[in-house]
Amino acid sequence: MKIDSRFQARPKGNISLSIDGEIVFAHKGDTVATALLADSGNASRKTNKNSPRTPFCMMGVCFDCLVEINGSPNEQSCMIQVEEGMVVKRPKGLRNYEQK
Amino acid sequence: MSDKNAEFIIVGAGVVGLSIALGLLQKGHQVTILDGGDSDLSASKGNFGLIWLQAKGSHFAPYAKWTHKAVKKWPDFAKSLEELTQINLALEQTGGYEFFTDSNEFKAFQADLKQQQIHLGKKSSYEILTGDDLRKRYAGIGDKVVGATFCPLDGHVNPLKLFSALHSAVLTLGGKIFSNNKVKNITPLQGGGFKLLALNGNRFYSDRVILAAGLGTNSLAKQLDFVTQVRPQRGELLITEKIAERLPFVSSTIRQVNEGGIQIGGTSEEAGLDDSESLNVMVNLAQHAVSVYPQLSNVRVNRAWGALRILSPDGYPVYAQSHQYPGAYLVTCHSGITLASLHCSLLAEWIIDASNQSTLEAFSENRFSISSAA
Amino acid sequence: MIDAELIIIGAGPAGMAAATTAANEGATVLLFDEQPQAGGQIYRNVKNQSNRLDNKNYFGKDYLSGKKHVDALEHENIKIEYGATVWRIEDGRHVVWSKNGISKISSAKHILLATGAQERPVPFPGWTLPGVMTAGAAQILMKTSGLLPRDAILAGSGPLLYLIAVQMIDAGAPPKALVETQTFKKTLSAAKHLPNALFAANTLFKGLGFLRKIKEAKIKVAKIKRYTACSGFRAEESVDGSIEFSFDYRNVNHKIKTPLLLTHQGIVPSTHLSRASGISHRWNETQKAFQPITDLWGQSETPTIHVAGDGASIGGAETAQAAGRLTALNIVHHLGHLNKDERDKKAKADRSLFNRALSIRPLLDNLYAPLPEFLSPPNETIVCRCEEVTASEIRQSIAEGAAGHRQVKTSLRNGMGPCQGRMCDLTVRGILIDSGINPDAPRARTPIKPIKLGEIANLKIPPE
Numbered sequence: 058m059k060i061d062s063r064f065q066a067r068p069k070g071n072i073s074l075s076i077d078g079e080i081v082f083a084h085k086g087d088t089v090a091t092a093l094l095a096d097s098g099n100a101s102r103k104t105n106k107n108s109p110r111t112p113f114c115m116m117g118v119c120f121d122c123l124v125e126i127n128g129s130p131n132e133q134s135c136m137i138q139v140e141e142g143m144v145v146k147r148p149k150g151l152r153n154y155e156q157k
Numbered sequence: 158m159s160d161k162n163a164e165f166i167i168v169g170a171g172v173v174g175l176s177i178a179l180g181l182l183q184k185g186h187q188v189t190i191l192d193g194g195d196s197d198l199s200a201s202k203g204n205f206g207l208i209w210l211q212a213k214g215s216h217f218a219p220y221a222k223w224t225h226k227a228v229k230k231w232p233d234f235a236k237s238l239e240e241l242t243q244i245n246l247a248l249e250q251t252g253g254y255e256f257f258t259d260s261n262e263f264k265a266f267q268a269d270l271k272q273q274q275i276h277l278g279k280k281s282s283y284e285i286l287t288g289d290d291l292r293k294r295y296a297g298i299g300d301k302v303v304g305a306t307f308c309p310l311d312g313h314v315n316p317l318k319l320f321s322a323l324h325s326a327v328l329t330l331g332g333k334i335f336s337n338n339k340v341k342n343i344t345p346l347q348g349g350g351f352k353l354l355a356l357n358g359n360r361f362y363s364d365r366v367i368l369a370a371g372l373g374t375n376s377l378a379k380q381l382d383f384v385t386q387v388r389p390q391r392g393e394l395l396i397t398e399k400i401a402e403r404l405p406f407v408s409s410t411i412r413q414v415n416e417g418g419i420q421i422g423g424t425s426e427e428a429g430l431d432d433s434e435s436l437n438v439m440v441n442l443a444q445h446a447v448s449v450y451p452q453l454s455n456v457r458v459n460r461a462w463g464a465l466r467i468l469s470p471d472g473y474p475v476y477a478q479s480h481q482y483p484g485a486y487l488v489t490c491h492s493g494i495t496l497a498s499l500h501c502s503l504l505a506e507w508i509i510d511a512s513n514q515s516t517l518e519a520f521s522e523n524r525f526s527i528s529s530a531a
Numbered sequence: 532m533i534d535a536e537l538i539i540i541g542a543g544p545a546g547m548a549a550a551t552t553a554a555n556e557g558a559t560v561l562l563f564d565e566q567p568q569a570g571g572q573i574y575r576n577v578k579n580q581s582n583r584l585d586n587k588n589y590f591g592k593d594y595l596s597g598k599k600h601v602d603a604l605e606h607e608n609i610k611i612e613y614g615a616t617v618w619r620i621e622d623g624r625h626v627v628w629s630k631n632g633i634s635k636i637s638s639a640k641h642i643l644l645a646t647g648a649q650e651r652p653v654p655f656p657g658w659t660l661p662g663v664m665t666a667g668a669a670q671i672l673m674k675t676s677g678l679l680p681r682d683a684i685l686a687g688s689g690p691l692l693y694l695i696a697v698q699m700i701d702a703g704a705p706p707k708a709l710v711e712t713q714t715f716k717k718t719l720s721a722a723k724h725l726p727n728a729l730f731a732a733n734t735l736f737k738g739l740g741f742l743r744k745i746k747e748a749k750i751k752v753a754k755i756k757r758y759t760a761c762s763g764f765r766a767e768e769s770v771d772g773s774i775e776f777s778f779d780y781r782n783v784n785h786k787i788k789t790p791l792l793l794t795h796q797g798i799v800p801s802t803h804l805s806r807a808s809g810i811s812h813r814w815n816e817t818q819k820a821f822q823p824i825t826d827l828w829g830q831s832e833t834p835t836i837h838v839a840g841d842g843a844s845i846g847g848a849e850t851a852q853a854a855g856r857l858t859a860l861n862i863v864h865h866l867g868h869l870n871k872d873e874r875d876k877k878a879k880a881d882r883s884l885f886n887r888a889l890s891i892r893p894l895l896d897n898l899y900a901p902l903p904e905f906l907s908p909p910n911e912t913i914v915c916r917c918e919e920v921t922a923s924e925i926r927q928s929i930a931e932g933a934a935g936h937r938q939v940k941t942s943l944r945n946g947m948g949p950c951q952g953r954m955c956d957l958t959v960r961g962i963l964i965d966s967g968i969n970p971d972a973p974r975a976r977t978p979i980k981p982i983k984l985g986e987i988a989n990l991k992i993p994p995e
């Protein structure tokens with residue numbers, strides 16, 4: 058079930074990225090964590106013990122915002138700005154080796 | 158206070174001290190362990206967790222045999238410790254590799270293995286693999302690997318879980334552990350027994366005393382008339398983020414902890430008592446890992462650290478009773494994880510009654526006194 | 532070979548002020564920041580405000596004033612690397628930094644750490660749930676992306692909490708409730724520091740102004756409920772994904788539903804890099820945090836390593852700027868650009884500003900001291916978010932003899948995940964203190980942030 062974002066809706070942005078296969082629009086200057094939070098109120102990752110998490114500190118301290126970006130797992134999404142065509146995946150549990 | 162009077166006092170609550178304590182407690186003896194503070198040097202909290210036979214004691218037969226025995230005894234030891242504490246040690250003893258990227262080192266190591274084999278006879282075997290053999294076995298091995306050796310008895314354990322389990326087993330069996338009681342002085346008493354004075358002013362009394370104080374051994378050893386002096390040797394390690402997929406092998410330099418992180422290590426440097434991590438070693442370790450298993454290149458290092466190994470003058474264990482003060486023992490070794498299975502059994506029995514274990518004579522201090530006289 | 536006379540890590544108020552001061556005195560400066568632009572936490576994204584889509588200023592004059600500090604960095608003596616994470620300091624003269632997946636080493640005669648602060652962790656049962664964030668995180672979302680909270684609750688204490696409350700009100704995203712943990716009694720006990728605080732009247736009135744504005748808004752909007760002296764925080768997930776936030780107020784347990792719970796209990800120095808650099812730290816009991824030990828000029832016992840700003844001691848932006856300039860003056864003096872008398876003369880105004888600003892701290896620190904339940908939280912609380920270790924497990928390990936940070940870590944692995952203890956060290960300390968143990972600052976190892984093995988393998992170490 059997709060939960061509504063916990064933030065107020067913004068005008069539609071013009072940078073498109075894919076989050077778990079769904080096309081999402083973000084704004085220039087957004088970090089990937091921002092785009093995730095703006096998109097939905099759901100967990101952006103599940104820990105090794107299957108507990109749901111979302112970005113927590115937005116300043117690079119907590120590492121709760123880790124997601125897969127363009128095939129690279131455990132990227133700190135609050136420190137990375139969105140780019141056109143980015144492919145983002147919300148991880149469930151531990152990462153694997155990168156498939157190249 | 159009866160807490161302060163014990164049959165045995167062990168100085169040092171590292172893996173070595175705790176293993177001996179467990180052995181003594183299991184034989185019905187009463188044991189108190191005194192340990193230092195949280196920031197004192199401790200190899201037990203920084204090691205690699207290998208249970209390793211390959212090339213150990215190539216040049217000293219008693220050590221080759223002792224290590225072989227320890228490795229064989231590990232499965233039973235782990236089982237009983239796990240039953241006692243309900244802590245999973247994550248023992249994996251399905252054989253281990255040494256990887257080589259330098260053909261001269263590869264050759265030299267093969268010679269050591271051959272020498273060890275002479276001491277052990279039919280009891281042990283090993284394999285020599287070329288780089289291509291190895292790549293057939295594991296597709297992910299890098300091109301720079303020129304060869305490897307394999308010993309089927311080698312393996313690893315989660316060293317922090319082992320440490321916790323020993324700690325908890327000692328407490329369960331009624332042993333007492335006092336941390337923040339770093340021992341400053343040990344005085345032999347007239348008519349037998351010892352008085353121990355801690356830095357914080359506490360006094361303790363015991364019938365017998367065992368030094369297992371790691372790098373804190375030297376000054377206490379002198380007080381009890383031992384000649385052994387130990388020295389530090391730094392080892393550095395890297396630990397990565399956790400990976401769900403299992404690394405298909407265990408090696409002496411790259412292993413995956415059961416929780417998922419990959420440890421990379423195997424260096425040794427003379428750095429005095431400095432246990433910092435150094436940049437050039439971090440780079441070397443990273444290069445080694447990436448050349449052995451290129452997939453690791455995209456895995457992040459969470460942290461590097463240094464830890465100090467405890468080396469006796471010749472690098473082999475010392476198990477000694479003081480000639481001057483009977484009832485005082487000194488125990489030190491480098492591979493406290495591998496030898497834990499014997500420290501809690503044969504070594505403890507020897508301490509209880511030396512006539513139990515004549516094989517341990519080879520590890521007495523006599524070897525140092527003779528060489529210094531010569 | 533050196534890349535600059537001075538390397539500064541952190542382009543917040545302290546680092547920016549230090550960079551311009553040093554550059555104006557003739558020193559060459561290399562400035563690093565992890566963020567894509569200068570500004571630090573307070574002036575985050577100030578340079579690009581015109582790009583922000585809602586294009587309104589609800590952050591106040593103070594915030595916009597940051598732009599001139601950012602502009603001043605355009606100086607021929609200053610070189611800047613943004614998006615660059617410094618992950619190690621070597622021998623007090625080299626920094627190892629990572630940018631775009633490549634690590635490099637840069638060298639200087641002096642290094643200034645201006646790494647600022649992080650929010651103090653506010654652990655309570657449920658603080659890891661989606662929908663619970665720090666108030667500072669919400670402010671960053673507003674500043675960088677104009678993303679505004681919806682029906683949020685602000686909970687906790689500290690000047691920043693009120694500041695964010697006001698900014699949310701002004702942005703048209705007022706919190707539906709303000710759940711404060713401090714009491715009126717505390718305000719009174721803090722008042723004993725007033726004589727000192729009067730010297731810092733400027734800052735003080737600003738603080739009081741915020742409080743007044745909140746009250747006004749409460750009357751006007753009438754929708755912001757305010758609870759004071761609250762405790763017993765707990766968050767649970769409800770079926771629709773929102774947070775059921777419960778707390779005790781006047782001996783009654785209250786429960787409010789919200790999509791977003793924003794917590795805050797003040798900020799603490801970010802000491803990961805300073806601890807990893809090997810300089811000594813001490814516990815500051817009024818600020819309830821570890822801080823590096825330096826002299827009045829911010830110079831540490833390693834004479835080439837200096838610390839300024841919130842990373843040295845929490846004092847706010849103005850104090851950080853003064854500290855940055857003072858530290859820079861001392862460094863350029865050591866570099867030979869200024870003699871001692873010139874340094875002291877130029878330092879005069881900042882020295883008194885610094886002292887004045889610091890004099891208000893005891894008041895604020897007392898007024899907004901963290902609640903004991905956040906220093907040593909209830910048993911079921913997850914303390915280490917990375918490794919999911921609870922307070923009860925930590926208490927258990929202490930009961931079994933763990934005598935400090937390292938022994939607790941050894942048995943539980945808390946602090947060994949990617950954040951390396953940033954979110955749990957202070958709580959573990961609180962629990963140790965609660966158990967009668969006064970631990971040393973936990974050790975920080977490098978890399979202070981996770982770095983890929985391949986990147987470390989490719990690092991070129993230049994010959995000395």
Ligand SMILES: Cc1cc2nc3c(=O)[nH]c(=O)nc-3n(C[C@H](O)[C@H](O)[C@H](O)COP(=O)(O)OP(=O)(O)OC[C@H]3O[C@@H](n4cnc5c(N)ncnc54)[C@H](O)[C@@H]3O)c2cc1C
Binds near residue numbers: 172391490
């Ligand atoms: C990098 C590294 C990798 C290693 N890898 C392996 C491996 O793979 N396999 C293996 O088998 N072994 C390995 N080891 C070795 C193993 O960790 C040690 O053998 C073992 O920890 C030693 O235990 P110890 O009790 O002698 O010393 P320590 O663990 O150092 O414990 C000594 C204790 O004594 C206390 N102490 C010291 N002085 C006093 C005093 N005066 N009074 C009271 N207390 C005192 C200290 O506080 C400390 O707790 C490794 C070691 C290192 C450094």
Ligand code: FES
Binds near residue numbers: 090113118133134
């Ligand atoms: S949200 Fe905390 S590190 Fe990204």
